[in-house]
Amino acid sequence: MPQQQRRGPGGRSLPFATGRGAVIVGSLAVLPLATACSGGADRVDGGAKPSEVSAAPAAGVVAPAKVEVIAGLTGCKATIRIEAEQLRQGLCHTPKADYLITTFPEEKYKETWLDSASVYGGKYLVGSRWVVSAKPEMLESFRTKLGGTVRQLRGMGPTPSSP
Template sequence: MRRTRRRVLACALPAVAAAVMLLTSGCGSGAAGVGPHGAGHGPAATPADAANAMPSEQLTVDQLAAEVGCTPTSPIKGADFRQANCKASGTNLILLDFDTAEGQRAWVDLSKDYGGVYLVGNRWTLSGNDRDYMLALQTRLGGALEQGSNHGQ
C-alpha cells in the first residue's frame, strides 16, 4: 500500500505542476485583485460530500472531452491515471481518469492545495476555475464538486 501511494504521488507531481500552470494562468485578472479562486465561490466540498454526490458512471478522458465538447491534448499516462487538457466554453480544463479510487483521491487531495474547482466522479475528475461552469457540468455528468484552497486571493 505504501509503495503504491508513493508511486501515485511521484507520478502525480508532473500532473499537478501542469494543473497549477493552467489554474493559475488567470490569477490576478479578477476585479479588485480577487483572483479566480477568491470570495463568492461558496464553501469547499469535503470527501464526505463526494460520497453523497449523485452517482456517476466511470468515464475516460476521451469520453469526458466528448461530454464537455472539447478536443483534448494527447493524454499523458501516469502510473494510475491518464490526463489531458482542453478548453471548453472559454474555460481551461484538466481531464483525468484513474485506475483506482485511491489514486484519484490522492491526486485530488494534493491538487486542491493549488486552488481551482474539481468535479470528482467515479474514477474521473475534471478541474477548472469557473465554478458556475463546473456546476453546469455536474448537473450533466454527476459527481461531487470540490473547491481548492484560495490562498487568500
C-alpha cells in the first residue's frame, strides 16, 4: 500500500516525517553531539594526572561498557555490589588481587565519584563512564586491555613525607 505524503505548513510535503526518514534525521541530529564530546582535556580535574597513552588495542571498545564487559576483559566474573541509579559497582576477586569496577549512566556521575574519591587519593583507571579501582601495579596491565587513563588523585591530610 503506498504511503501518503504528509503536508506541512504552506502545503509542502514532508518526506522525512515518518518511517525511515525520521530515523535518518534523528541520527544526523545526534551525530554532532556524539562527535563533539572531548576526553575532558579542557576541564580541571583536581590534581589528576592522566597517563600519556590511552589506547586499548586488546579491547577494541571505545563506548562506555557494562561492569560485566569490563570484568570479562580483565579476566574475571564480577559480583555486583551496588546497583543504583547513579552507578553500578562490581567486585572482581582474582588470585592476584581484588578490584572494583564502577560504571556510570552519565559522565557527570563519574566526575562526582572521582571528586569524592580524591579525598582518599590513590590511582584509578578511568574511562568513558567507568572507573577501575585496583592496586597501582595492576592498573597499567588493565589499561592495555581496557584503554582509559591512569589518574593519580590527591588525598586530603598529611602525606608520609609530612612532619
